[in-house]
Structure formats: C-alpha cells, structure tokens
Amino acid sequence: MTMIKRASIFILTAIVIIVIASSSAFAQKAPEFSNDLMMDNQTQVYLIAEKLEYRSVSGVNPLMWEVQGYVGKDLNKFWFKSRGEALTTEREAEMEFQGLYSRAIGPYFDIQGGIRYDLAYEGGGNKSRGFAVIGLQGMAPYFFHVDGGMFISENGDISASLEAEYDLLFTQRLIGQPVFETSLALQDVPEWGVGAGFNNIGLGFRLRYEFAREFAPYVGINWERKLGETADMARAEGGHLSKLSMVGGVRMWF
Structure with missing residues (x-):
C-alpha cells in the first residue's frame, strides 16, 4: 500500500513538472518572424530647423535659416536640406536647396549623393546655378556632428564645404553648441564672389534652453571671415x- 502511495505521489509530481515546463516553454516561445520586427524596415520621417535666427550685424541685420530632414528607413533615406540668408534692410538674399539619396555605411555615418540648387537675388535681378553633390554626414568620435560635401557645378566648377558642431550639456536642458564652418573652391567664380582656395571660415557659439527636446530658443555669437581670393574680390567691391554678430533664434524638430 505504501509503495502504491509513493508511486502515485511520484506520478503526480511528474505531471505537475511537465505542465509547468510546458507552460513556461509556451510563454517564452518567440513570435513568428515578420518584416515588421526589423527596425530598418520602419519608415521614419524627421525634420529639424537647426537654426532659425536673427543676426545683429551693423546695417543689414539678416535672417538666417538652416533646415533639413529625411524620409526613409535606417539604411536608405531621402534627405532634404535648405539654408540661406535674407537681409531685412535690403531686397537681397541667398539660398541653397539640396535633395539627396542617403545610404548608411556604418553605425554613425551616411554617404549621400544628389543635387543642389542655389538661388540669389539682389534688387530686381536674380541668378541661379546647379550642382551634383556627394557628401558625408554623421557623428565623428567624441560626438562631433559632421556634415561635409563636394559639389560639381553645371559649368564644371568644383567646391567643397564642411560644418562641425558639438553639444556641451551644462544641464539636461541648458546646452552650449560651438560651431565650425569652412568652404573651398578649385576655380574662381567671380559672378558668385568665389575665389580659388579656401573661401571663408566661420566660428559660432549658441546657448539654448530646451523647454522641450523639440523646442529650444537660443542666443549666441557668430564670427565669419572671408579668405584668400574671395576676400580680394569682396575688398574690390567694397x-x-x-x-x-550677436544671434537670437530657435531650434525646433518634429
């Protein structure tokens, strides 16, 4: 009788263990594969106004913008970029637009290619030019944001530009951003005031306060200097x- 009880207890225990194990295995069963689970298969939309600002420069006081965004997935995207400057005291402005295909070449960098269109107007006249573009954009070591490109104009003129930024977190909301910009050209383009060699250098610092991550007003200072033959052309034209300049503006993204 004792043997029967022991056997019954053993069988009951085994059944309980099997049931628990089966339930655990069922609970841990991986979901069936679906492309929706792949992060690089999700279409994303992003738009940021990195700079929307007013600059206090003696006599001209320009409004300046730098906007970019993309539509696409982790590996492949379509980028749109625009930047420019419009004077508040005169009918004069310069603006640039780019449409680019972007492909991720690593965790931190994308290679980009596409077209660029420049438009400038002064008084009653305007001028424009087009470029083919190849560029590199991403985050360099030590969290430097880098955006560089090489441009070949419709007339065969070759130029390049580079912009680098870095975010200094004083607090989680108060952030300083030093900025470095430069550009160069291989040929003189007098009608656009561009000389061969390094054209300019720009240094800036903006201090922003993020009321929300998507909205951050800022103040700062910006310095620009023309170089080489480009400076000679500007000097000749007075x-x-x-x-x-002192700057004030807002940074927004969606």
Whole structure:
C-alpha cells in the first residue's frame, strides 16, 4: 500500500513538472518572424530647423535659416536640406536647396549623393546655378556632428564645404553648441564672389534652453571671415571681409 502511495505521489509530481515546463516553454516561445520586427524596415520621417535666427550685424541685420530632414528607413533615406540668408534692410538674399539619396555605411555615418540648387537675388535681378553633390554626414568620435560635401557645378566648377558642431550639456536642458564652418573652391567664380582656395571660415557659439527636446530658443555669437581670393574680390567691391554678430533664434524638430 505504501509503495502504491509513493508511486502515485511520484506520478503526480511528474505531471505537475511537465505542465509547468510546458507552460513556461509556451510563454517564452518567440513570435513568428515578420518584416515588421526589423527596425530598418520602419519608415521614419524627421525634420529639424537647426537654426532659425536673427543676426545683429551693423546695417543689414539678416535672417538666417538652416533646415533639413529625411524620409526613409535606417539604411536608405531621402534627405532634404535648405539654408540661406535674407537681409531685412535690403531686397537681397541667398539660398541653397539640396535633395539627396542617403545610404548608411556604418553605425554613425551616411554617404549621400544628389543635387543642389542655389538661388540669389539682389534688387530686381536674380541668378541661379546647379550642382551634383556627394557628401558625408554623421557623428565623428567624441560626438562631433559632421556634415561635409563636394559639389560639381553645371559649368564644371568644383567646391567643397564642411560644418562641425558639438553639444556641451551644462544641464539636461541648458546646452552650449560651438560651431565650425569652412568652404573651398578649385576655380574662381567671380559672378558668385568665389575665389580659388579656401573661401571663408566661420566660428559660432549658441546657448539654448530646451523647454522641450523639440523646442529650444537660443542666443549666441557668430564670427565669419572671408579668405584668400574671395576676400580680394569682396575688398574690390567694397564689401565686408569679416562679420561679428550677436544671434537670437530657435531650434525646433518634429
């Protein structure tokens, strides 16, 4: 009788263990594969106004913008970029637009290619030009944001530009951003005031406060200087070789 009880207890225990194990295995069963689970298969939309600002420069006080965004997945995207400057005291402005295909070449960088269109107007006239573009954009070591490109114009002129930024977190909401910009050209393009060699250098610092991550007003200072033959062309036309300005604006993204 004792043997029967022991056997019954053993069988009951085995059944309980099997049931628990089966339930656990069922609970841990991986979901069936679906492309929706792949992160690089999700279409994303992103738009940021990195700079929307007013600059205090003696006599001209321009409005300046730098906007970019993309539609696409982790590996492949379509990028749109625009930047420009419009004077508040005169009918004069310069603007640039880019449409680019972007392909991720690593965790931190994308290679980009596409077209660029420049438009400038002064008084009653305007001028424009087009470019083919190849560029590199991403985050360099030590969290430097880098955006560089090489451009070949419709007339065969070759130029390049580079912009680098870095975010200094004083607090989680108060952030300083030093900025470095430069550009160069291989040929003179007098009608656009561009000389061969390094054209300019720009240094800036903006201090923003993020009321929300998507909305951050800022103040700062910006310095620009024309270089080489570009400076010679500006000097010959009576233009300014350098500009130091206080800036105020807002950074927004969606």
